[in-house]
Amino acid sequence: MSKSSYLFTSESVSEGHPDKVCDRISDSIVDLYLAAEPEARVACETLATTNKVVLAGEVRGPASITHEKLVETARRAIKEIGYEQEGFHWKTASIDCYVHSQSADIAQGVDAAGNKDEGAGDQGIMFGYACKETPSLMPAPLQYSHQILKLMAEDRHSGKVKGFGPDAKSQVTLLYENGKPVKATSVVVSTQHDAGLEQKQVRELVRPYVEKVLPKGWFPSEDEFYVNPTGKFVIGGPDGDAGLTGRKIIVDTYGGAAPHGGGAFSGKDPTKVDRSAAYAARYLAKNVVAAGFAEKCVIQVAYAIGVSKPLSLYVNTQGTGTVDEERIVKALGELMDLSPRGIRKHLGLNKPIYARTSSYGHFGREPEADGGFSWEKLDLVAGLQAALG
CATH class of the missing domain: 3.30.300.10 (GMP Synthetase; Chain A, domain 3)
Structure with missing residues (x-):
């Protein structure tokens, strides 16, 4: 290839x-x-x-x-x-x-004190990413993987479908041609299930969710559609395997399609830049792509513990940009205060909005009326177009 x-x-x-x-x-x-x-x-x-x-x-x-x-x-x-x-x-x-x-x-x-503004809760680097593969400006393989499991969970909770347990995993492989996804070549779904169900029955329960999520004509061949490949998945969750906070950072972000700084999100209040600055970086990258200045955009921001100003702001449009990246950096710096306090105020992060982020991705979601997923808003588009157009 x-x-x-x-x-x-x-x-x-x-x-x-x-x-x-x-x-x-x-x-x-x-x-x-x-x-x-x-x-x-x-x-x-x-x-x-x-x-x-x-x-x-x-x-x-x-x-x-x-x-x-x-x-x-x-x-x-x-x-x-x-x-x-x-x-x-x-x-x-x-x-x-x-x-x-x-x-x-x-x-x-x-903490802020005297003339000192509030500083970052730790040193580190955070990344944000956006691309035009899906309407949510998220990488398609991850978005489809999330959606399959989210729909299954919704029907499990509502009682519409019987037999699913809470523990499940999905994996989607897409073929890209000329840099764009064109079809799925394999899909894997492993789901905890009731003891009375056979593998074939679980496969048929799962199939409609994959068919609903993938674009028409993208369903893989039958021998590349894997459901519970081990044959049985009754014992699951923490009873089957120990769990820890922060071990699914690639699932939480971009599915491996973009860099990751290494810091987890869950369990941290928004003064921790591992969380808030990663949200800000996604917000900025998404607005750059939505404003029409790139097909793909990676943003990195870096901090030192106790220091309020970011040490660096980096933009990479991966060869898809329509304006110089230095101009984008300048415009973003003028449109948003990237100090920890500035991020929290701009995105309204000091609210109880985090339990809902803990599964099916922190990004690619719809902004909510109470401030949830505020980093998915596109309210910088007009400012970017005025500055860069």
């Missing part, structure tokens, strides 16, 4: 995947704190295994949020996902809480 023709694969995992259970719990705890105090600080990690959950991390917030409330929040998250199984049950799982107060050394670097 030439360089313009290739196969590319991305995967997704459902809200019941062990790592995603942990992300959901950690983000539910972030929401608990931000609902009580918008300026709260939270860094919450979760471990889940057979009927056991461990909470750890550092917080600064109202004393009224006790360990008992954190445990209650974790149970509610597990229940909402749908775990009522012998090996992992929202009601009977043992939940240990080791969350404690934030380090004073970290706090003094992050």
